Amino acid sequence: MHDLVVHNARVYPDxxxxxxxxxxxFAVTGGRVERLGVTADAPARRRLDAxxxxxxxxxxxxxxxxxxxxxxxxxxxxRLAGAGYAExxxxxxxxxxxxxAVAAAGEDELVAQSLPRLLALAREGVTTVEIKSGYGLTPxxxxxxxxxxxxxxxxxxxxxxxxxxxxxxxxxxxxxxHYVHQVITDTLPAVAAERLAAGVDVFCEHIAFSVKDMLAVxxxxxxxxxxxxxxxxxxxxxxxxxxxxxxxxxxxxHLEYTAAADIEAMAxxxxxxxxLPGAYYCLRETRAPPVTALRAAGIPMAIATDLNPGTxxxxxxxxILHLASTLFGLHADEGLAGLTRHGAxxxxxxxxxxxxxxxxxxxxxWDVPGPEFFSYQLGGIQPSARYIEGVPHxx
Ligand code: DI6
Ligand code: FE
Numbered sequence: 001m002h003d004l005v006v007h008n009a010r011v012y013p014d015x016x017x018x019x020x021x022x023x024x025x026f027a028v029t030g031g032r033v034e035r036l037g038v039t040a041d042a043p044a045r046r047r048l049d050a051x052x053x054x055x056x057x058x059x060x061x062x063x064x065x066x067x068x069x070x071x072x073x074x075x076x077x078x079r080l081a082g083a084g085y086a087e088x089x090x091x092x093x094x095x096x097x098x099x100x101a102v103a104a105a106g107e108d109e110l111v112a113q114s115l116p117r118l119l120a121l122a123r124e125g126v127t128t129v130e131i132k133s134g135y136g137l138t139p140x141x142x143x144x145x146x147x148x149x150x151x152x153x154x155x156x157x158x159x160x161x162x163x164x165x166x167x168x169x170x171x172x173x174x175x176x177x178h179y180v181h182q183v184i185t186d187t188l189p190a191v192a193a194e195r196l197a198a199g200v201d202v203f204c205e206h207i208a209f210s211v212k213d214m215l216a217v218x219x220x221x222x223x224x225x226x227x228x229x230x231x232x233x234x235x236x237x238x239x240x241x242x243x244x245x246x247x248x249x250x251x252x253x254h255l256e257y258t259a260a261a262d263i264e265a266m267a268x269x270x271x272x273x274x275x276l277p278g279a280y281y282c283l284r285e286t287r288a289p290p291v292t293a294l295r296a297a298g299i300p301m302a303i304a305t306d307l308n309p310g311t312x313x314x315x316x317x318x319x320i321l322h323l324a325s326t327l328f329g330l331h332a333d334e335g336l337a338g339l340t341r342h343g344a345x346x347x348x349x350x351x352x353x354x355x356x357x358x359x360x361x362x363x364x365x366w367d368v369p370g371p372e373f374f375s376y377q378l379g380g381i382q383p384s385a386r387y388i389e390g391v392p393h394x395x
Contacts, residue, residue, distance in 0.1 A: 002027040002034060002044040004361070004390045009050030011036070011363075012371055013057070013355035016300070016337025022054075028361040031389030035357055048385070050365055056336070058127025058362035058388065059317050060343035060353045063253055063274050063304035065132050065165070066117040067149050069110055070101030072309045085283055085311060086207050086235065095135070095169040098309050102135040102145060110148035115155070117307060120315040122158045122393075125383045127362035128344070128352050129158055130304075132201055134165025139187045146196035157393040159362070161347055163229070164188070164197035166217045167209040180213045184220045192224040198347070199227035199250070204240035211243045218247050227348050233257040234279070245269040251302065251346040255289040256280065263290065267297040272346040274302045275330075275338065277323035278312035291328050301330065302346045303338035318374065318381055325375035332372040361390040 007025040013036055027034045027042060075088055075097070088094045102110065114131075121129055131149045136142035146162055153160030166183050170176060191197050200221040202214040208231075218228045227250050232240035234254035241252045241262035246269065252258075253274035266273065273294050280288065294301055303324045306312035314320065317339055324330040324338060344353030351359050364383035368374070374381065386393050 002029050002038070002042060004028040004046045004048065005038055005040075005042050005044035006048045006050060006055060006363075007038075007040045008052060009055045009365075010052065011055040011355065012336070014341060015057070015333055015371075016341050026355060028390035031361055031391075033355050033357050033359050033361050036355070053384065054366040054368055054371065055355075055363050056125070056366065056371075057340040057353050057355050057359075058364055058386070059125045059339045060128045060347065061121055061126045061304050061307075061317055061339070062130045062251070062302050062343035062346040063132075063276060063306050064129055065134060065306070065308035066121075066129070066315070067110060067114045067131050067133070067145055067152065068098050068102055068135050068309050069105035069113050070098060070309065071313070072097055075310060079283075089207050092172070094310055096172070098135045099137055099169065099171075103141050107144050107148050107151070110145065111151050114148065114152060117315050118152055118158060121305070121307070121317060122386065123382060124316055124318045125364040125366075125386065126317055127159060127364070127386065127388050128161065128347075130161045130163055130347055132163040132165040133197075134168035134201070134203075137169065137171045139182075139190055142187055143190060143194065143196065146191060150196060157388065159352070159388065162197045163199050163201050164191045164226070165201045165203070166221070167202040167213055169203070169208065176209065176213055180209075180216055183217060188217070188220050188224060192226060197226060199229060201229045201231065203231045204238060204244070205231065205234055206236050206238060211238055211240050214240060215243060215247060218244075218249070229253065229346070233262070237262070241266065245271040250348050253304075254279070256285060256287050258290055260293065263293050263297050263299065266299050272300045272302055272342060274304055274346050275324060275328055276304060276306040276312065277327050278314035278320055279306050280327060281323055282312055282314070288328050291330065295334075300342040300345050301334060301338050302342040303330070303335060304343060319378065321374045322378045330375070332375045335375050336371055360388075362388050
């Protein structure tokens with residue numbers, strides 16, 4: 001007896017696997033997909049008649065900074081008036097504005113302000129979301145932010161994977177040497193001891209931290225059993241992608257300035273490329289990531305919202321799916337793979353983002369004509385049902 005049988009559906013179990021053909025049914029037992037293609041009358045405790053609708057693996061938004069306080073509406077206005085991202089950061093605005101708001105907010109306040117963003121992602125079909133810290137900068141506030149992220153995961157209805165964004169911005173009045181030392185000796189061990197993060201991330205950029213700083217954090221993270229990822233090549237190429245790939249990082253994210261040698265290193269190491277069209281769009285960048293070369297090298301490409309208050313206030317995975325196609329040229333199947341299987345791969349997971357037997361039964365039901373519709377239409381689409389581990393959750 002199965003726990004659940006989904007039938008009369010067009011189930012796309014595994015985007016990006018080279019086999020996009022839909023099946024009409026599947027069975028769930030113990031919260032996991034047991035079998036694809038069962039007869040409609042297979043014995044089950046519950047049944048879901050999909051009425052011919054599309055069933056997709058739940059979306060995995062593998063790169064967000066959605067846990068924060070306040071907003072940065074004023075920055076948008078400055079950008080319209082001609083200010084650049086680096087310029088705003090150099091003037092003490094940007095990330096530091098959010099750092100001040102997070103420092104002033106208590107843990108409850110952080111949870112309360114972040115929850116609507118989490119629910120917005122869920123309403124568009126996200127079943128797993130990665131959330132980074134990085135707006136605390138001191139051990140006290142980074143831990144507070146990570147505890148708020150943990151509480152967002154405990155609310156239920158969406159699986160939350162926490163990341164300690166160890167190097168994001170340099171606090172005023174300190175040097176990179178001093179700050180990196182503090183992160184390595186104080187914050188990182190405290191995060192690991194409290195099991196507040198599954199991995200670490202570093203913003204490797206000329207306005208942020210160097211390749212050397214990144215590798216110092218990665219070494220310590222590895223000793224503590226934490227996976228590594230990096231923001232690289234968003235504004236310039238510092239060699240961070242190559243270094244992160246050679247180190248064994250799970251993903252490199254942004255990649256607008258990534259070059260051929262970097263792609264080679266990623267292909268050799270099996271690094272996932274996480275593309276973030278929301279930041280590219282909001283910053284009105286003109287240099288797109290080298291999608292053709294990434295594709296040719298067989299590198300798994302994930303896409304994510306990068307939901308953050310500064311460069312990507314985009315609480316919509318469906319908008320990202322559309323932008324990845326119109327701005328970066330991802331095919332429909334690639335975009336959906338980017339939000340499912342490859343997003344999961346960036347998090348080191350092969351048991352989500354797919355409906356292969358054995359995977360968690362996280363899925364969504366859609367009344368749309370076909371998978372290509374998602375990269376074609378912008379707006380007006382939402383799932384009619386969302387299941388996590390075989391259990392329906394309110395949208
Ligand atoms: N990359 C980004 O896109 C964000 N952080 C990062 O490391 C920007 C975050 C912000 O401006 O608040
Ligand atoms: Fe980011």
